[in-house]
Amino acid sequence: MDLPHPELGEAWAAGRPEPRVVHLDSAAAGRSSHAVQARVARHLQEESELGGYVAAARVADELAGVRADLAGLLGAPEVVFTGSAADAVAVLLRALPVPAGATVLVTPGEYGPNLTLLRALGWAVATIPVRDEVGHVDVPALAELLAADPPALVHLCPVGSHRGVVQDTVAVVGACRAAGVAVVVDAAQALGHVDLAATGADAVYATSRKWLAGPRGVGVLAVAPGFAARLDRPVAELEAAEGFVAGRLGLGVAVAEHRAMGPAAVRARLAGIGAWTRAELDGVGGWRVVEPHDEPSATTTLAPPPGWTDDDVAALRERLLDDGVVTTFAGPGRAPLEARAAVLRLSPHLDVRPAHLARVAAALT
Numbered sequence: 001m002d003l004p005h006p007e008l009g010e011a012w013a014a015g016r017p018e019p020r021v022v023h024l025d026s027a028a029a030g031r032s033s034h035a036v037q038a039r040v041a042r043h044l045q046e047e048s049e050l051g052g053y054v055a056a057a058r059v060a061d062e063l064a065g066v067r068a069d070l071a072g073l074l075g076a077p078e079v080v081f082t083g084s085a086a087d088a089v090a091v092l093l094r095a096l097p098v099p100a101g102a103t104v105l106v107t108p109g110e111y112g113p114n115l116t117l118l119r120a121l122g123w124a125v126a127t128i129p130v131r132d133e134v135g136h137v138d139v140p141a142l143a144e145l146l147a148a149d150p151p152a153l154v155h156l157c158p159v160g161s162h163r164g165v166v167q168d169t170v171a172v173v174g175a176c177r178a179a180g181v182a183v184v185v186d187a188a189q190a191l192g193h194v195d196l197a198a199t200g201a202d203a204v205y206a207t208s209r210k211w212l213a214g215p216r217g218v219g220v221l222a223v224a225p226g227f228a229a230r231l232d233r234p235v236a237e238l239e240a241a242e243g244f245v246a247g248r249l250g251l252g253v254a255v256a257e258h259r260a261m262g263p264a265a266v267r268a269r270l271a272g273i274g275a276w277t278r279a280e281l282d283g284v285g286g287w288r289v290v291e292p293h294d295e296p297s298a299t300t301t302l303a304p305p306p307g308w309t310d311d312d313v314a315a316l317r318e319r320l321l322d323d324g325v326v327t328t329f330a331g332p333g334r335a336p337l338e339a340r341a342a343v344l345r346l347s348p349h350l351d352v353r354p355a356h357l358a359r360v361a362a363a364l365t
């Protein structure tokens with residue numbers, strides 16, 4: 001298959017260390033570039049040379065630029081850094097005054113740990129209607145539900161952790177806006193992967209390490225002004241006093257690399273990679289691709305042949321790892337309202353090659 005933008009695949013590979021594995025696991029943690037690593041290392045050295053607070057003061061302008069770039073990618077202007085995506089949603093929702101027992105609407109594919117958080121905060125969780133068996137939101141049915149019985153909040157994962165299905169975030173946010181319901185977006189799997197720049201969401205949060213391939217240990221939260229006014233404190237106060245400054249600078253480099261490649265070109269190539277991966281692997285060894293083949297994401301999940309248990313899938317993932325192929329075992333706990341059984345998740349980045357998928361195909365047969 002001819003993938004769009006072969007130059008991006010070459011640049012991605014040339015810009016980072018030669019992998020010692022076949023890395024098909026960007027949805028867990030992307031491989032950082034030489035430049036990202038160098039920026040982190042340089043700041044750590046400056047912290048040692050000057051003291052951490054003096055070093056931080058010297059990069060204030062650079063960090064302001066990183067926040068501005070992230071605001072553009074996430075589509076909301078006020079940006080704070082956190083330690084992770086999980087951290088970001090926790091600080092945001094704890095600052096949102098809501099009546100006890102308020103309802104939050106989520107898709108059936110909602111990320112398991114988010115459900116745990118929502119319930120711990122006292123929210124009642126209800127689900128958004130979907131229009132097919134892979135969990136695409138039924139937007140007209142959502143609009144009806146919002147009109148009949150408006151929730152206090154909608155929480156949406158444009159891409160979940162358990163499959164490569166992409167939600168029409170613009171349409172979902174549009175339906176919520178029309179009903180006057182706020183929308184918080186979990187972009188952990190979407191940032192650097194699918195377009196978020198103009199969704200109009202009230203708050204969007206994500207993590208550095210996945211599709212942007214920034215450093216681990218950095219998360220980000222972007223808030224729109226109207227929603228900021230509803231919080232019990234200024235957005236800036238949602239940022240912890242202590243944080244991984246070097247990692248934030250490294251994320252800034254990853255964002256700059258993403259912008260230089262062209263986000264639209266990156267998305268087009270990643271979508272092409274998803275379609276190609278699915279075409280190559282569907283049916284191999286009796287494994288079935290879960291997503292529609294043309295779903296515009298690079299994440300492919302494979303359901304095992306009949307009779308396989310979740311433990312069997314976990315064992316296959318370990319066997320692949322022993323063989324030097326890094327994938328994810330995605331158990332049903334990642335989306336407990338929707339997933340019934342474990343899948344093998346493949347999340348190649350721009351540099352994937354035919355030989356990589358051939359290694360997976362060999363292991364599946």
Ligand SMILES: *Cc1c(COP(=O)(O)O)cnc(C)c1O
Nearest residue numbers: 084085086111160161188189207
């Ligand atoms: C990875 C992931 C998260 C959590 O991100 P962290 O940075 O590990 O907290 C949240 N939601 C989804 C959909 C994810 O895939």
